[in-house]
Amino acid sequence: MSPADFNRPGSLYGAVDLGARKQALEAQARREAAAHEAGGTPAQVVYVDDANFAAEVIERSMSSLVLLELTVTRAEQAKEYSQLLEKLAAESGGRWILARVDVEASPQIAQALRVQNVPALYALFQGQPVAVVPGIATEEQLRDWLSQLMQALAQYLPPPAEGAEAEAGQRQEPPADPDLLAAEEAIEAGDLDGAVAAYERLLARSPNNEDAKLGLAGLGLIRRTQDVDPAEVQRRLTDPADIDAQLLAADFEMLSGEVDAAFDRLVEAVRRTSGEERDKARKHLLGLFDTLPSDDPSIGRARRNLASVLF
DSSP states (O other): GGGGGSSSOOTTHHHOOOGGGGHHHHHOOOHHHHHHHTTOSSEEEEEEEETTIIIIHHHHTTTSSEEEEETTTTOOOHHHHHHHHHHHHHTTTTEEEEEEEEEEOOOOHHTTOOSSSSSSSEEEEETTEEEEEEOOOOOOHHHHHHHHHHHHTTSSOOOOOOOHHHHHHHHHOOOOOOHHHHHHHHTTTOOOOHHHHHHHHHHHHHHHHHHHHHHHHHHHHHHHHTOOOOHHHHHTTTTTTOOEEEHHHHHHHHOOOOHHHHHHHHHHHHOOOOHHHHHHHHHHHHHHHHOTTOOOOOHHHHHHHHHHHOO
């Protein structure tokens, strides 16, 4: 089983507030230490809202598995489910982090993930949702789900803590690629150019490296949109001849998790244009494919739609 075998409700890759990462993580560490000393919320639980979601969930998921619990904290039944998740998080030995969102206080997160009902539990890894448990699952069901999830991501996650899953902990993990580490360090420092250069070095040595492709494509989204006003893009969309506005609108849709909408927009742009503009839209669509794993079902659907308008 691979991460693609799970449901992917939408891509969140690229929705990263790079400049806020270090400050947010340091603040969370202080909160966790204070809670631990006071005997309060377990250190494995992170409380998340619209403002800190990118820094404390998306960025953490780049190196750790994050389980995102969407709930209504005032609901009694939801509280029992939350306590069960806290219990499982404590037993995990730090192999994954539980991030909790009250959807009444932070509706934008639920909207981005297209959540219909709560409570719901999402697994995020490397900036993307890779699995989901809708509704309330039993403890047995959650343990089975977690077991399958950990097996699917075993080669990407750090070894378990000492005494947990001893056999898996004995595996020798290959050393991390130095350029991949350099890219991560550059992103942490807010040096996007340095991160791009590191990913490009890695691709020069290993042209099919998926981590580098995903990282480079995600950074491309950030760089293209970071100084752009979405309202201005929306205004420009009233001009059907403005192909650049269509490309930017697709970028913003990708960042907000509207993957199929972004792909459909560009396929339509290819259909109604010709010459250089058609080629520009086609190449931009192919570039957005690189922001997702190659076996993502949305890519297959978009490729078929693209072929139907080209041929």
